Amino acid sequence: MASNSTPDKGISRRVALAAASTVGLTAVSLSTGLPSAEALPALAAEGASASGAGAPSRRAGGWHRYVQGPSSRTVRPVRITTSTGDVKNPNALLKPGGARSVLRRPQPAAAPTWPAGTTAEASSAHAGNNGNDGQPRTYDAGNAIDGNPDTFWNDDTLGVFPDVLTITAPQVTPLRGITVISNSDGVPTDYTVDVWTDGDWHTAATVTGNDAVQKAVPFAEQVSTDRVRITVTHAQDTSHGNFTRINEVWPAPVEPIPIPSVTVDFGKVVVGYPQIRFTSASADSPGVRVAFSETRQFLTDRSDFTRADQAGGAGGGTDQFAVPAKGANWTDHKGFQAGDKVFADGLHGFRYLKISLDALASDSPAAQPWGTVEIDSVALQFTAYVGTPSTYRGWFLCSDDELNRYWYGAAYTNELVTDTFRQDDVDPRNAWSATLEGKLVLQDGAKRDRDPYVGDLAVSARTLYLTHDDAAAAARNVLADLADHQRADGWIPPASIGNYTLPLFDYPLYWVTCSWDYVLYTGDRQYATRYYPTLLKVLDTWYPSVTDDAGLLSKGLNGTGGYGDYAFLGRTGRVTYYNALYVQALQNAAQLAKLLGQQADATRWSTRADNVAQAVNSLLWDTSSGAYLDSSTGAVRHAQDGNSLAVVTGIASADRATSALAHLDATTKRPYGNAFMDNDTLFDQASQRVYAFTSYPEIEARFLTGQAESALDQIRRMYGWMDKNDPGITHWEGIGPNGSLYEDAYTSMAHGWSTGVLPALTNHLLGARPTSPGYATWEVRPRPGGVDWATGQLPTPHGPLGVEWENSARVFRLTVHVPKHTQGSVTFPGDSRGQRVSVGRRTLWDGRRASSRDVSVSDGTVTVAGLGAGDHSFVSELRGN
Known part of the structure; x- marks a missing residue:
């Protein structure tokens, strides 16, 4: 990270002069208006390799073709x-x-009817309840013969067959067959139709593989009977499970009019x-x-x-x-x-x-x-944010066409959830709020739930800041509203759903981290000042009330046993994920406290973060598996969320970080991403479920630990799966076994919390990110992996920060276009011992020593600090043996 101390302005001026004279590089426009394709030119023509048809083009506007938003409303x-x-x-x-x-x-024609006095009974019937209109509903067998196709018999044995419906007429009736009218939420797939003749049941018809709501079932010959029995051996799988639902049975085979x-x-x-x-x-x-x-x-x-x-x-x-x-x-x-x-x-x-x-x-x-x-x-x-090339204040392009598609797919997914909060459109489960009505917000999904959840903002807000920071109010409106509904004991609601009462254990921590992200990317000090008391209360009142004698958060204390989390998981006790997220929140809160001059709070929170990190390492590290336990209670398992955040927050040492990530790869790797659990002890097939939400910190962790190729592999598997499968382009709420929709039809296929590929590629592959509020300071630290070149722009309150680099076997070229009133540093990939870094004809690092105090080496990498406004171009070369 760049130092906050005053830089040597001499090198900033010298580097800028050298950059201006570099052949083939032109200056970036530093206006604060909307970016155009020309705002950040391509690298020198001689550095570009020929591209095949359809390959990414570094020419001005080459990224425009990836933009997915509509051209009008x-x-x-x-x-x-x-x-x-x-x-x-x-x-x-x-x-x-x-x-x-x-x-x-x-x-x-009018539907055929049974004789008056006909009755029906079933092997089981679901208990009644109130329907969608609030009126009582019954689901007994009689609904199948009442002449009302809006009512139905619903058996009461989820996934257990056979289900039997028996219809008894008051006298023997001639039948050529029957018609079964079913409910689309429980179509009987396989069943037999028996009739009572000669004192016994005889099979009159067999149906297999049915998916029709109206199914005519003719008999081989007309029969005379007073009893018909339908035995269902399988019903269509639905999001509600396997129930048989039959709305009507008619006493004749009637083919439906298409x-x-x-x-x-x-x-x-x-x-x-x-x-x-x-x-x-x-x-x-x-x-x-x-x-x-x-x-x-x-x-x-x-x-x-x-x-x-x-x-x-x-x-x-x-x-x-x-x-x-x-x-x-x-x-x-x-x-x-x-x-x-x-x-x-x-x-x-x-x-x-x-x-x-x-x-x-x-x-x-x-x-x-x-x-x-x-x-x-x-x-x-x-109704959502209309993202066109002219509205993108931040953009990205690289030599890999797939990565470009995933980046802009994430941007479009996020545009779909950037919308106005309207009473008729939001989640109907008591989520409407007068304090949000008419305001721009970040919903969680385009289809559902359509309510702003603060945990989702941990990803979707970063995506927003890096693409359309002119809409940053969408994040602020949510954060401010939830803070204004803070409970008296300090707990912060996760969303407006349930009249701000949905009990989640982890989401108040996301309010802290998302508040820091908002201030970091926008520089909104007024927000920080206004809601600092909220921060104090959640960290110093509520979370201490659920902290055990080891200093760790423990779900179950203070009546939190029934609290959920981002996936409503049944975890209790000391959970690595909760505590790693706690460390991140404390670290971010300390940074915000320093911004506001609250040094005592900053010191206290930093100390607490260190103590929690030590306790996690002492009590939750599993030596036998080389990874952090999901929880100290219950069956032994290891989760993606806790292990990834332990790496991102620095809880894990370098050796433990390498070991934990290796364990995740060895146990959770799937063709469609990395699963969020390494076994099924939490629930059935947990080890087959992928969440892009919890995969984002794992991808970050791999970039941060020098495993860029591993990070890109995970991106290609997970986002590639979503990109090539219906509906394409947008990013799913969750992926289930074999790459399925993890909650069937209910699954949201455009969910803002799944857009982490965008900040991952911008912040880590391209390598640019703010290091203090409003990009007053920033760093550029590319992690190219096997990518040949990348270019992009980050919107800042001072104008665009532009980055472009080219990566070959022996040479790495980097140009940074810096807006006024900001300063930062660049760090080069590769081992400093065999590296020569130069700007123009001047050598800044020759493999052994630096030519200025603004050039330093840390962890084997070369960093050049003190870069101010203007264009700065560098060449890093691998020296020969």
Whole structure:
């Protein structure tokens, strides 16, 4: 890190003069306006190698092609993926003002009914509860014959089969077959249909591999019976598990009339208010149901997620609209169209949108599931931050096309969660807050939860500061609001959810570290002063109340046994992760205290951080595995979060850092990243789960310990997996076994806490980061690994800080463009003993001695300090043997 002491201004002036005369390098614009591609030129032409087709270009604006944001707030789909039923000209939906798409569906005949007095019983039935509309719901067998397709029988044996439904008529009835109407959240996949004849059960039909909600089951021949038994041996897997759900059984085989539908693809995850321009419709109030999904896998006749799934609403998993005969320009806003019928959920995060000519039975007569609908076009009113090349105040480009895609994929993911806090759009579980309404915030996900969580800011706020620091208020608004809701005992809520009461053990520590990050990147001293009392109270009142006699945080003390953490993990006692995060928070708090002249607090917190670090090393290091224990209680396991943070915070010595990271590689390495646990003792398949959130500090730890290639390997496995799998580009909340969506349809596929690849590449590969608030001081310490070249820009309150370097077997060229009113240092990769560092014709380090006191060697690397405003260009050469 650069020293805070006054530098030798002589070398700054001399280096700047030498840099200005370097052939092939031009000066960077130091204006504080928005950056342009020309603001930071490429390295000298003679240093560039030829690139193949599609390879990154260092020419001005070479990074523009990686930017993913829309060009305007009106976003249109890019292709039609499928259409079903009677649909004319589906491609017309892609372009407004031309041909029209037409969906038609005839009115079906009345459904067949059982004779009066028919009864039904089942092997089990789920207990009743209140539905989304707050009204009581039952799930007993009778729902399967009540003539109401909105009610259903739900068995009560999660994942246990068979499930048996028996229907008994009051007299013998001739049957040619039956029709099973199921719920999309529990479609029976494999089942037999038996009938009672001649005093015994006989199999009339067998169904396997079914995925249809309406399944006609014809019998080989007509039978006369008064009893029908359906035995389900497997039901479709859902995010809720394996339950059988049957809405209706009809006493005849009825083939469904195909529902006319069109699915459009926006090409990547988008967020906002969907819009459909209906030009006309038949006069019978035809309904449309609109389903949304981030992936094709979980796009069915219902959305992968709606807020109504959590807190009510009569949507049945889709958004509804009854189309007037004269047409309408419909924007999907939350609410009912007609009284308490025809419900839409409003804003969505999705990639795929499916329009179906259909309606819920409960929406009749306001909407009918038949008729004709003519549609001109589909669009989305994009609500999040619109990131275009002109808005990027920080950017990155390197010789590796994959790394560039991941960096800008992270930037776009973060743009999707940078949005205004609005009552109708946020998590419905008591997360709305008058103190946040209308303010720019960082949500956690585009689809869900859509509530700002402070732990997520530990990653997403850094991503924001390095790309769009003009939106830094999004982080400040969240931090300030949570501080304003601090509990009397000092605990800080993790988010507004649950009226600021969700009990998490680790997130108050993230409030401390994120507050320091905010001040470090923005220089906002006013925020530091305003919320310093909050800092004192959380560190000196609440966390001491959960500290044991060894000085370690111990979950379970002071009534915290039921508190969760970032993944609601059942960990108790002395947990390495909690204590390593505590050390980081204390270190950051000490830095903030020094900024405000509170030296006594800084000393006390630094001393406490050292004591906690010593206790972690003494009590939580597992010699047999060469890694830190996850917890001192329960089964032996070793976690990614605790081991990584122990390295990042300096708790681990160099030897222990190397050992711990080697253990993680040996036990958690997967094709789609590194798992966050090394075994399954915490929960089943924990060792197969990957969180980019906890992988970020591991990637940092590998860069910091000289394992750049290992860090890049982990980036390529994890972010490469997300980049090449649906929905592509954006970064997932979590990855499950074999690279699956770890919580099925519920998984957020665009989550800000997963964007750590961006700060990792900027701060460690490119190598630039602030070392004191507002970039008053900074350092550039490239860790290139096998990357040939990199260039980029960091936004600072004083103007852009630009860095560009070129890496070959024997020569490393580095140029830094420094804004006014800042000073910093550069550290060169490689072993100082065989290195010659020069600027222009002047040698600064010859492999044995320095030519100025601003040149120093520490841990075998050469650092040049005292660099002020202007352009500074260096060459580091490996000397021959």
